[in-house]
Amino acid sequence: MLGYSGAHALDIAGPVDVFDTASRLLDRPGDGYRIEVVSPGEPRVRTCSGLAIETAALETGDGAIDILLVPGGWGLDDALADRTLVSWIGRAATRSRRVASVCGGAFLLAEAGLLNGRRATTHWVKSAEMARRYPEVVVDPNPIFISDGPFITSAGVSTGIDMSLALVEEDHGAEFALLVARYLVLYLKRPGGQAQFSDVLDAQLAEHTPIRTAQEWILNQLGNPLLVADVAERANMSPRNFARVFRREVGITPGQYIERARISHARGLLESTDLLVGAVARRCGFTAVETFVRAFGKLLGTTPTDYRNRFQTLGSAGLVLDAERTR
Structure with a gap:
């Protein structure tokens, strides 16, 4: 999980808790997820709500990544202007089996050139801006998350939890993913095709x-x-x-x-x-x-x-x- 100053705390904590809970509920813990939050040159990042999260340096490890997760947040503009950060995302994606974003994190994937020619979604407030800024990306503002090849983009904030549950389902099956959702006391594990506004x-x-x-x-x-x-x-x-x-x-x-x-x-x-x-x-x-x-x-x-x-x-x-x- 990428961290940066001004990221949404829930964009980071929501998916992290899904994968952590999955690891704790697995019969064989060795089949679970090892989670690491990395950030550009800081021992910790302060999210836009003021919560601080301890992080490792971007350069930590150079091996394969199973899931690269990129959050959004009110600090997104500064993150987009950080060429070192954007460049790292592009390089890290080449060694990642799956690359996922939460909310405005899709902008960072697009800025790194990873979403050209692909369908993607983001927070409904930012969908039109993303379509204007990255015309090569096919922006769909409706679904709560979209999978296109190895890239998975999710809509606003809490939909990162839905996306993460879908990744757990991909790895460990629907029944286990539903168990994780129930353990987290989620009202509903929503499918990706569900509209951002559907109730x-x-x-x-x-x-x-x-x-x-x-x-x-x-x-x-x-x-x-x-x-x-x-x-x-x-x-x-x-x-x-x-x-x-x-x-x-x-x-x-x-x-x-x-x-x-x-x-x-x-x-x-x-x-x-x-x-x-x-x-x-x-x-x-x-x-x-x-x-x-x-x-x-x-x-x-x-x-x-x-x-x-x-x-x-x-x-x-x-x-x-x-x-x-x-x-």
């Missing part, structure tokens, strides 16, 4: 009381038909005015909000019950399974079945009615 929480409750009331009513009616005109009536507004104000305050249309809320509810059912996909679709207000599968794929980049295979815990499966389970 109903993307749209925060509005400040305008009638709109907020409508949002709360939607969340309690997901299994029922939900026409925008009916929701507007709950807000005591005309459909046209409701749609205009809703989009202004929430950032998406009422129809999009309803669809995202349904998918969010579906995710919970797929994770915690053994309901068949058709039953999940009906409980979430979809009148046709095909419509549900299409909407699920559009938002999460995977199918309901594949999602369940990766994340089901059956923590509340006993609550499912036997009659519905067979439908």
Whole structure:
């Protein structure tokens, strides 16, 4: 893991704790990861939040690297201007089996010329800037992480944890990676194709009381038909005015909000019950399974079945009615 002054502490600590936890949980510890944080000529670096991390010199060791990890942070501009640092990244990449970045760390990989002609992602705030600055890089602002050959780039801050879990899965299998995620008490081990914004929480409750009331009513009616005109009536507004104000305050249309809320509810059912996909679709207000599968794929980049295979815990499966389970 590369460290530099002004890097995000979580960009470094998140992935490091994933690999450290994996090493401690392996039956054969010798199969784990030896972690080293290196920095340019400093015995320690101070992250942008003020936390100090002890580091070794860049020149430490000249052997093969399994995973080279590059973080982002508020000190990124200074790091990009450090030609010694950028040059080291380029050289270290040639002896690395995999090269990964967290958040703005993708800029450092691009500055070193490592991402030319490749798909990459970064924090959504910086995606447009990265595309302008490095036109040879195919910047995709949507996924939480992208693998293109030996290069893996992740989006903002916490997505470095998701990316690291994916690397652990690559090394030790999906079941073990899920064990690591559970041990770290992560709510969800997200697949790379999942959008940076894919949950109903993307749209925060509005400040305008009638709109907020409508949002709360939607969340309690997901299994029922939900026409925008009916929701507007709950807000005591005309459909046209409701749609205009809703989009202004929430950032998406009422129809999009309803669809995202349904998918969010579906995710919970797929994770915690053994309901068949058709039953999940009906409980979430979809009148046709095909419509549900299409909407699920559009938002999460995977199918309901594949999602369940990766994340089901059956923590509340006993609550499912036997009659519905067979439908």
